[in-house]
Amino acid sequence: MGDNGKGIKQAGRIEVSGLERVYRVPGQPPVAALKDCSLVVEEGKLTVLVGPSGCGKSTLASILAGYDTPTAGSCLINGHPIKGPGRDRLMVFQETALWPWMTVMQNAVFGPKVSGALDRRRAEEHALGLLEKVGLKDFRDKYPAQLSGGMQRRAELCRALVNEPQIMILDEPFRGLDVMTRELMQEYLVRLYEESGMTMLFITAEIEEALFLADRILVMTNLPGTIKKVLTVDLPRPRDLSVLSSPRYLQIKGEVMEALYEEGAKTFGKLKNAFNLLGSCQTDSEPAGHGQ
Amino acid sequence: MTTAAPPMAAPSLALRWRRTLANPRLWRGVLAVAGFFLVWQISSMGALPFMTVIPTPVEVAKAFWVFLAMPKYWQSWAESAQRVFWGFATAQVLGIPLGLGMGWSRSFKELSYPLFELLRPIPPLAWVPVSILFWPTNELSIAFITFIGAFFTIVLNVLGGVSSIPKELVYSAVSFGASPAQVFWRIVLPATIPSIATGMMVGIGITWNVVIAAEMIAGNAGLGRLTWEAYLAGHTPGVIVGMISIGLAGYVSSALVKLISIKLMPWRKII
Numbered sequence: 001m002g003d004n005g006k007g008i009k010q011a012g013r014i015e016v017s018g019l020e021r022v023y024r025v026p027g028q029p030p031v032a033a034l035k036d037c038s039l040v041v042e043e044g045k046l047t048v049l050v051g052p053s054g055c056g057k058s059t060l061a062s063i064l065a066g067y068d069t070p071t072a073g074s075c076l077i078n079g080h081p082i083k084g085p086g087r088d089r090l091m092v093f094q095e096t097a098l099w100p101w102m103t104v105m106q107n108a109v110f111g112p113k114v115s116g117a118l119d120r121r122r123a124e125e126h127a128l129g130l131l132e133k134v135g136l137k138d139f140r141d142k143y144p145a146q147l148s149g150g151m152q153r154r155a156e157l158c159r160a161l162v163n164e165p166q167i168m169i170l171d172e173p174f175r176g177l178d179v180m181t182r183e184l185m186q187e188y189l190v191r192l193y194e195e196s197g198m199t200m201l202f203i204t205a206e207i208e209e210a211l212f213l214a215d216r217i218l219v220m221t222n223l224p225g226t227i228k229k230v231l232t233v234d235l236p237r238p239r240d241l242s243v244l245s246s247p248r249y250l251q252i253k254g255e256v257m258e259a260l261y262e263e264g265a266k267t268f269g270k271l272k273n274a275f276n277l278l279g280s281c282q283t284d285s286e287p288a289g290h291g292q
Numbered sequence: 293m294t295t296a297a298p299p300m301a302a303p304s305l306a307l308r309w310r311r312t313l314a315n316p317r318l319w320r321g322v323l324a325v326a327g328f329f330l331v332w333q334i335s336s337m338g339a340l341p342f343m344t345v346i347p348t349p350v351e352v353a354k355a356f357w358v359f360l361a362m363p364k365y366w367q368s369w370a371e372s373a374q375r376v377f378w379g380f381a382t383a384q385v386l387g388i389p390l391g392l393g394m395g396w397s398r399s400f401k402e403l404s405y406p407l408f409e410l411l412r413p414i415p416p417l418a419w420v421p422v423s424i425l426f427w428p429t430n431e432l433s434i435a436f437i438t439f440i441g442a443f444f445t446i447v448l449n450v451l452g453g454v455s456s457i458p459k460e461l462v463y464s465a466v467s468f469g470a471s472p473a474q475v476f477w478r479i480v481l482p483a484t485i486p487s488i489a490t491g492m493m494v495g496i497g498i499t500w501n502v503v504i505a506a507e508m509i510a511g512n513a514g515l516g517r518l519t520w521e522a523y524l525a526g527h528t529p530g531v532i533v534g535m536i537s538i539g540l541a542g543y544v545s546s547a548l549v550k551l552i553s554i555k556l557m558p559w560r561k562i563i
Contacts, residue, residue, distance in 0.1 A: 067463050085467040097460035101482040101559045110478075115469035143559040163468060 011199045012078050012088055012166030014041035014064060019073035020224075021059050033059040035224035037073070041167070046193050046200045048214035050207060050256065056225025057203045058094075061171045064201070065091040077167070087115060089167035090160040094175050096152045098144040104131065104155045105140040111163040123162065130158040133195075134188055150181035154188060161192060167199045174209070186212055190237070207256050211249065212239055219259040229259040347529040355529035356536070365518065365537075372503055372514040372541065375431070379438025380492075380499045387446035388488060394447070395454025395484075396476065408447065416441040416502045420509055434506045434514075441502035442495035449494070453487025454480060486560070489553030496549045500542040515541060 019037040024030045033056040041047045051057050062068040063075060066085035075082045077089060098107050108127035112118040118126060131137050134154040144152055153173055160168060170189075174182045190213060193200055204210055210217050211233060219229040233252055235243050243249060303311070312318060333350065335343040347355075359365040394401040394408075416437050427433040457480060465479045507516030519534025554560075 065463070065467065067459075085463065087467065087469045090467050091464070093460045093464075095458070095460060097458070097464045099461060099465075099479065099482070101485070101557070110465070110470075111468035114465070114471070114474050114478075117469075145559065159464075 010166045011044040011197060013043040013199065014039075014167065014201065015074075015076040015079075016040070016060075016064075017074055019060070019063065019075060020071050021056070021063065021068065022071045032224035034063075034070070035226055037226045039218055039227045039230075041199060041201050042216070043199050044197050045215040046190075046202065046213055047216045047218060048202045048204060048210040049218045049220055050204055050210040050260070051220030051225065052222060052260065053205050055220050055222045057205075057220055058171055060220075060225065061091065061169050061201075061203055064169055065089060087111070087163055088165055089169060090163060090165040091169045091171065092153075092156055092160055092173045094172045096144065096149075096156060098152055098156055098159070100144050103141050103143055104136060104147070107144070107155060108140075108159045108162050111159065115163070117163070127158065127162050130161055131155075133192070134158060148181075149177050150185060153177065153185055157189070157192060161196065164196075165198065167201065170200065170202045172203055172205065174204075182209075189213065190239075194237070207253060207260070210256065211235070211253055212244070217252075217256060219256060228262075229255070231255055345528070347532060351529045352532045352536075355527075356533050359530070359533050368513060368515045368518040369537070369541065371511075372507065372516065372538075373545075375435050375438050375503050375507075375514065376496075376499045376541075376545065378435045379440075379503070380442050380496060382435075382439045383442035383446055383495060383499075384492065387443045387491075388450055391447040391450025391491075392454060392481070392484065394451045396480065401451075408444075412444045412448075416498075417505055417509070420506060424510055430510060430512065434503065434511055437506045438499050438503045441498040445495045445498060446488070446491040449487045449491030450484055453484040453491075456487075457483045485553075485556050489549075489556060492549050492553065493546065496545050497542065500538065500545065504538055 017038045019034050020032065021034040022030050022032045037056075037060065039049075049057055049060070059068065063070050064077075064082070066082050066089075077086075098104075099110070102110065105124065105127060108131065109120065109123040112123035112126070113120065117123075128137065128140065131140055134157065136151060136154055136158065139147060139151065139155075144155065147155065156173075174185050177185060186209060189200075189202075202210075202213055214233045217231045217233055218227050219231070220226070221228045231252060235246070235249055235252070329349045332346075333348050336346045336348045338344055390404070394404060419437050419440050420433075423433040423436050424430070427436055461483060462475060462479055465475050470478065503514065504516035504519070507514040508520045511517045515534060515538050519531055519538070522528075522530030522534055
């Protein structure tokens with residue numbers, strides 16, 4: 001901890017060990033979203049958690065944010081167990097969570113105002129600086145509904161960054177954006193990360209996105225979620241086209257895909273069996289020579 | 293946004309009128325209303341034998357003219373409007389906090405919801421006899437029945453609104469360090485305004501339904517009474533005048549409520 005020379009006071013560290021989250025619905029078998037899940041998110045690093053949809057990524061995110069409680073295991077932020085939500089770690093959600101009745105500026109200064117961290121004028125100055133950085137300065141008095149999807153995401157990043165959290169948790173924040181907007185957002189995020197030097201945990205289901213952003217990649221397996229593989233992405237920044245076509249890039253991508261593919265194969269294997277079963281039932285009624 | 297909006301401050305009055313008159317939407321509406329009156333006129337003149345008990349639009353218009361000059365007609369408007377206002381306003385003042393409380397506190401909901409659900413199915417008009425017995429004046433008892441009509445609707449809408457607030461909106465406020473009071477006033481309350489607006493919109497319609505019926509049963513004045521008295525006097529054009537007046541009254545109050553809800557939600561330009 002301490003000043004890392006990038007302008008932020010502290011960058012947080014997450015240590016998770018033996019985490020388990022079982023959902024119990026009366027009358028149904030219990031579902032384990034997370035089981036024996038252990039990981040470390042290092043301070044000042046951009047860690048990307050990549051895994052297939054429905055593998056428990058979001059459950060992990062809400063436990064880390066303090067919105068959900070695990071059924072077993074421990075979660076430490078800077079060595080202290082998590083006790084509910086806190087300003088030290090802020091979350092950006094899949095769907096926009098901007099308050100629709102507040103303008104962009106009102107959204108952005110909400111955090112500093114309610115926490116009393118900054119007075120109104122200082123908070124607005126600080127927010128304006130961030131909004132300018134993401135190209136939203138002229139939209140500060142607009143309501144969220146008047147912004148495009150990409151602008152909403154940028155406004156939301158600003159709203160969190162104003163609070164100078166030690167950790168940012170981003171749960172598939174760019175899902176649903178078109179490819180071009182998405183790439184633009186990834187560049188914005190890397191820039192904001194490099195300027196702030198804070199710890200970021202970015203969750204995604206897209207391998208390319210993970211490789212473009214990450215210092216470290218954690219590959220998560222299917223339900224129940226646990227960390228299958230940890231990779232260090234030693235690609236230089238900025239990751240321009242030459243980096244993204246280098247042999248090292250392809251090598252790391254191959255490793256991630258291999259880890260994910262094994263997982264996919266397990267699920268697919270089950271599906272294949274089901275299809276085989278279906279096929280054998282239908283063979284008699286299929287006319288000969290059909291198919292292929 | 294309009295296509296090719298000219299860069300001038302405000303179009304002239306003549307131009308605005310010309311635009312309005314050129315709008316086919318207006319003419320379709322006019323066509324329907326004019327057609328309705330035409331069919332009504334022809335059929336009540338004898339084209340349809342069973343329609344001859346209904347006065348023609350021309351007779352109704354004549355009766356309307358007479359009513360407009362009668363102080364009693366305007367008094368009826370004032371009486372009904374007053375009852376609607378007090379019943380409706382009281383329902384909002386009591387119902388909005390109750391709905392918010394039920395949505396905010398689980399234990400308060402567990403305490404109040406069963407009783408609420410037990411009383412809710414009782415139609416407002418079923419309250420008439422008890423209301424007359426209980427309240428010292430007729431005026432109060434009609435206002436009370438009107439109140440019942442709007443009360444359950446607003447509570448149910450507000451409760452539904454609080455329960456359907458996306459959890460992310462509350463979560464992020466909590467993460468930023470907002471206290472429970474700040475979450476309530478700055479997040480939960482504004483997030484519920486659209487539901488409050490819907491509840492008011494539905495409620496004002498019910499209120500007019502209820503006040504008219506209550507006046508016919510128990511009132512001694514008001515638009516409902518006016519219509520009923522016209523019927524008792526065998527003055528059918530008067531009955532129709534009463535009906536049209538009630539329709540207009542409902543229309544005007546709905547428009548007022550809509551205006552209020554637009555003012556309450558500047559972030560929503562279109563409802």
